[in-house]
Amino acid sequence: xxxxxxxxxxxICKSGTSVKIxxxxxxxxATTMFWYRQFPKQxxxxxxxxxxxxxxxxxxxxxxDKFLINHASLTLSTLxxxxxxxxxxxxxxxxxxxxxxxxxLHFGNGTRLTVT
Amino acid sequence: DAxxxxxxxxxxxxxxxxxxxxxxxxxxxxxxxxWYRQIHSQGPQYIIHGxxxxxxxxxxxxxxxxxxxxxxxxxxxxxxRDTAVYYxxxxxxxxxxxFGKGTRLSVIA
Numbered sequence: 001x002x003x004x005x006x007x008x009x010x011x012i013c014k015s016g017t018s019v020k021i022x023x024x025x026x027x028x029x030a031t032t033m034f035w036y037r038q039f040p041k042q043x044x045x046x047x048x049x050x051x052x053x054x055x056x057x058x059x060x061x062x063x064x065d066k067f068l069i070n071h072a073s074l075t076l077s078t079l080x081x082x083x084x085x086x087x088x089x090x091x092x093x094x095x096x097x098x099x100x101x102x103x104x105l106h107f108g109n110g111t112r113l114t115v116t
Numbered sequence: 117d118a119x120x121x122x123x124x125x126x127x128x129x130x131x132x133x134x135x136x137x138x139x140x141x142x143x144x145x146x147x148x149x150x151w152y153r154q155i156h157s158q159g160p161q162y163i164i165h166g167x168x169x170x171x172x173x174x175x176x177x178x179x180x181x182x183x184x185x186x187x188x189x190x191x192x193x194x195x196x197r198d199t200a201v202y203y204x205x206x207x208x209x210x211x212x213x214x215f216g217k218g219t220r221l222s223v224i225a
Contacts, residue, residue: 006159034212043203044160044215093159097210104150105213107159 003027004096006108013084013115020080021111023094029074030096034105035067038091050077050094084115119143120204125220128198134191136219138204141185146208149180151189153200154218160203163189194223 003026013019023033031052036044048058048069056069066088068080077096081088093110097103121139128134140149150165164171164178166187171178177190191198203218 004159032210036215043217044154046212046214049212091157095159095212104162104165106162107152109159110157112157 004094004106004108006094006111008111009109010112011114013113015085015115016083018080018082019084019113020078021092021094021113023077023079023096023108025075025096025098028096028098030077030098031074033071033077033094033096035069035077035079036093036095038093038110044093047079047092050079052077081113084113086115089113089115119214120206120216122202122204122216122219124217125222127222127224128191128194130196130223130225131193134189134194134198134221134223136189136191136202136204136221137186138189139186140204140206143184143206144208147206148208149178149184149187150205150207150213151176151178152203152205152213153198153221154203155197155200160215163202194221196223196225199223 005024007022033050035047037047038044047062048056050056050069050071052071058064071077091110095105095107148165151163152160154160164176166178180187201218201220205213
């Protein structure tokens with residue numbers, strides 16, 4: 001079946017540094033990918049929609065200059081958390097549709113970011 | 117707004133069927149019902165989806181009421197590895213999923 005791979009699975013960084021998270025569709029092409037964030041004991045919240053070859057669209061309240069999204073190919077989207085702060089510590093999850101119609105959205109296994 | 121209502125938590129004995137209800141009384145005619153689950157510290161896993169007919173796959177069965185206002189996910193023989201948060205989501209087309217709080221299912225030995 002369709003597989004979405006995320007890397008790294010966990011990362012610890014110091015406050016003020018930037019962290020890049022990769023999301024790859026392994027056996028299908030994805031013109032659109034979605035990035036979610038999940039804080040402890042909460043549900044997933046959509047951050048942004050990543051569109052191949054164009055700018056990402058961000059949900060209300062998500063700073064586009066802080067969370068840089070690049071979708072340079074049909075199989076790769078990256079999320080860069082710039083100038084990370086402890087409050088950015090969270091579980092980041094990407095997802096993609098493997099096909100058209102009502103094919104289910106497939107999710108990566110998430111990246112646990114801890115900012116110290 | 118997830119637009120679905122699920123119980124906060126449920127327990128199920130190992131080996132028994134787990135029946136997880138979901139209310140989606142305002143569902144539109146073109147919206148499907150999707151079920152996902154999230155095991156701790158992992159990404160959500162797709163389980164099953166349906167429009168109006170009951171569906172079954174290797175993981176679960178989905179029973180949708182005739183008026184489509186509610187549905188039930190059935191795990192026929194729950195195991196400890198089925199302990200997770202289960203999300204019932206209504207959606208149409210290739211749009212991002214909106215997650216509610218889901219049901220925390222605990223399978224007990």
